[in-house]
Amino acid sequence: MSVVAIRDRRAERYAATRREIIDAAWEVVRADGLGAISMRDLGARVGMRAQSLYGYFPSKEAIFDAMFAESNEELLGRVEALPTVPDPVDWMRSMARMFMQFCVEDPGRYQLLFQRPIPNFEPSAEALAPALQGLAMVRAGLRDCGITDERAFDAWTGVTGGLAAQQNANEPGGDRWVRLVDEVIDMYIEHYRPNTPR
Amino acid sequence: MSVVAIRDRRAERYAATRREIIDAAWEVVRADGLGAISMRDLGARVGMRAQSLYGYFPSKEAIFDAMFAESNEELLGRVEALPTVPDPVDWMRSMARMFMQFCVEDPGRYQLLFQRPIPNFEPSAEALAPALQGLAMVRAGLRDCGITDERAFDAWTGVTGGLAAQQNANEPGGDRWVRLVDEVIDMYIEHYRPNTPR
DNA sequence: GTCTATATTTGGATAGAC
DNA sequence: GTCTATCCAAATATAGAC
Numbered sequence: 087m088s089v090v091a092i093r094d095r096r097a098e099r100y101a102a103t104r105r106e107i108i109d110a111a112w113e114v115v116r117a118d119g120l121g122a123i124s125m126r127d128l129g130a131r132v133g134m135r136a137q138s139l140y141g142y143f144p145s146k147e148a149i150f151d152a153m154f155a156e157s158n159e160e161l162l163g164r165v166e167a168l169p170t171v172p173d174p175v176d177w178m179r180s181m182a183r184m185f186m187q188f189c190v191e192d193p194g195r196y197q198l199l200f201q202r203p204i205p206n207f208e209p210s211a212e213a214l215a216p217a218l219q220g221l222a223m224v225r226a227g228l229r230d231c232g233i234t235d236e237r238a239f240d241a242w243t244g245v246t247g248g249l250a251a252q253q254n255a256n257e258p259g260g261d262r263w264v265r266l267v268d269e270v271i272d273m274y275i276e277h278y279r280p281n282t283p284r
Numbered sequence: 285m286s287v288v289a290i291r292d293r294r295a296e297r298y299a300a301t302r303r304e305i306i307d308a309a310w311e312v313v314r315a316d317g318l319g320a321i322s323m324r325d326l327g328a329r330v331g332m333r334a335q336s337l338y339g340y341f342p343s344k345e346a347i348f349d350a351m352f353a354e355s356n357e358e359l360l361g362r363v364e365a366l367p368t369v370p371d372p373v374d375w376m377r378s379m380a381r382m383f384m385q386f387c388v389e390d391p392g393r394y395q396l397l398f399q400r401p402i403p404n405f406e407p408s409a410e411a412l413a414p415a416l417q418g419l420a421m422v423r424a425g426l427r428d429c430g431i432t433d434e435r436a437f438d439a440w441t442g443v444t445g446g447l448a449a450q451q452n453a454n455e456p457g458g459d460r461w462v463r464l465v466d467e468v469i470d471m472y473i474e475h476y477r478p479n480t481p482r
Numbered sequence: 483g484t485c486t487a488t489a490t491t492t493g494g495a496t497a498g499a500c
Numbered sequence: 501g502t503c504t505a506t507c508c509a510a511a512t513a514t515a516g517a518c
Contacts, residue, residue, distance in 0.1 A: 126512090201399060245443050245468070249443075251450075263438055270443070273475040
């Protein structure tokens with residue numbers, strides 16, 4: 087009897103097919119928005135009948151949830167990957183730029199994560215967890231800048247999230263609001279930082 | 285033969301029924317969102333079969349367009365109704381407060397006007413016109429404050445629209461971001477006004 | 483693991499009678 | 501002006517054969 091862990095080819099195939107289905111779903115979302123996803127279409131894209139998808143996901147919502155989860159994990163990964171810098175304000179700046187980039191590079195994903203336009207879809211707690219973790223890192227970053235007020239935290243999510251919202255709503259794919267990130271962050275820091283040294 | 289303009293009772297009834305249909309549509313939107321509107325349901329709400337609605341609107345999109353138009357007219361009306369004040373900054377402040385109130389008091393309307401979540405729905409030029417007019421007034425208001433930069437204008441729509449977006453997305457019906465309006469406007473004016481006298 | 487067959491619901495829209 | 505009748509399309513999901 088071998089003690090070597092052997093590959094479970096069955097599980098691998100299963101995971102690969104799940105991956106394929108989710109990838110197909112992202113394709114649809116990118117092309118025609120979240121509302122355009124249907125089991126029939128998804129099945130066709132991976133060479134199956136719609137019914138066969140139920141072998142991989144118990145429902146359409148479960149597919150949304152998986153997409154929601156992996157998007158949040160992606161975002162959290164990017165937050166964690168931000169280079170450590172001496173000035174905490176610089177960290178917030180690169181944070182904001184990264185977040186903006188994340189939001190505008192895929193409006194469909196933005197829609198799924200931040201607009202919740204699917205009736206009756208509530209992400210599971212597991213899918214939501216990475217988002218909360220990311221938000222906690224933002225809060226910590228602001229604290230490092232000397233900003234601890236809860237109102238200031240909300241104002242941060244308001245202005246950064248706001249720029250992204252405007253960009254995606256009014257000029258998806260463009261940069262009219264994206265390029266304002268730096269000056270808006272400067273404005274924010276100037277206003278909310280207790281004592282800005284110069 | 286009378287020269288008095290007589291009422292066209294037929295036209296009146298027709299207009300009243302149109303009004304009733306649109307009101308029913310708003311009811312649905314407020315309760316379950318834009319996506320929940322269907323001709324069958326709408327018909328049932330006004331005591332008709334879905335098919336009869338086509339006597340009043342040529343399509344479902346036409347209903348959306350009418351809703352879109354009257355919302356923009358409502359908003360424009362509120363902009364025009366803002367009291368004239370000596371300080372242009374005060375005008376921008378009340379403008380921002382009013383806009384925020386407009387956005388959060390009816391998330392369904394907000395969705396229709398600013399998120400465009402209906403696939404294939406593009407508002408007609410007539411429906412869009414009041415919005416452009418309102419935006420022009422905002423631009424003029426900023427100019428009165430000495431702010432003429434296009435980037436500054438975009439930053440204005442970014443931060444005000446952003447607060448509204450955050451409020452509706454994360455805490456519809458609440459005031460966590462609404463109550464930040466004043467301080468965020470202060471921050472904006474401080475930063476973008478050329479020479480703030482004190 | 484994927485299929486066929488099917489149930490069920492829901493939707494937008496048209497034709498033509500009254 | 502509203503109805504009945506109807507069409508057509510699309511959707512989610514289940515049961516059971518292979």
